[in-house]
Amino acid sequence: MVQQTDLAIAPRTAMGRAVKHLRQQGIIPANIYGHGQPSVAVQVDALAFDRLRRAKNTRNFLTLRMPDGPNQTALVRHVQSDAISGQTLHIDFFRVDLQERLAVKIPLKVTGESYAVKNLDGVLLHLLDALEVECKAEEMVEYIDVDISSLNEMDDIIHAKDIKLPANYTLATDPEEPVIKVSPPRAAALPEEEVQVAAPEAGTPEQTPIAGE
Incomplete structure (x- = not known):
């Protein structure tokens, strides 16, 4: 079985364009969804998540630890990254019941x-x-x-x-x-190509332009 890894999260109130300021502070906006429950807006420390990615632990089950709420088991379903800088822009977490x-x-x-x-x-x-x-x-x-x-x-x-x-x-x-x-x-797999140079036909004189033509 894959390992479970802890990741601290916190409630997120910044929405829409306001999330740009979160990213500037080293915080990644995220959502938790699945199991017929409402989507929950949360945020994650960028350095902590990048450490998980470098260790390839984002394929593992994550125990999402909320300061004042129950822990949730989840998988990383989608990570949106900047095409040029590679910066993580948003994360989707999918709730998991280990028995399902x-x-x-x-x-x-x-x-x-x-x-x-x-x-x-x-x-x-x-x-x-x-x-x-x-x-x-x-x-x-x-x-x-x-x-x-x-x-x-x-x-x-x-x-x-x-x-x-x-x-x-x-x-x-x-x-x-x-x-x-x-x-x-x-x-x-590639047969040798035989390069053949066409020779002048026998009896064909080499034609030289006539002055004045």
Whole structure:
């Protein structure tokens, strides 16, 4: 199961254009929604959230700690960032009941060794980096293993349906979706191009312009 990480939050009263001043103070506006409950406006310390992102803990369940309210378990559903500066502009948190089933994307982790890659100089192509699955929130894992030891020949492919899922998981990705493939080395895949220079036909005299023409 993925770890739970604490994150302090506080009620937010600044709305609309006023949130610009929050960001200037190092505070990120956010909302908590889900489970048929009203959306709640909150704010998060930017440095604290950036530490979570650098540690890749934003994929974990978060225990959102409100100073004068009950703690809430949530997932980061969406992060809006500035396209140029990368500054986090807004966060959406989704309330989670650990007993409910969720539709989530879980990253893939390659394990094992491919004969085609090791001995035939094949190139491993990662066509999909995460699987969409349904599972209980409390049973959600950080990643799903993909064993590549079955890739023995060039152009062998592992499809989504070939990946062993944890117990009680349901695959939501198209079962026929290619996930990993072994491709021939680029030099072998591209045949040598024969460059032919056209020679003048035999018996064709080289024509020289006649003065005055």
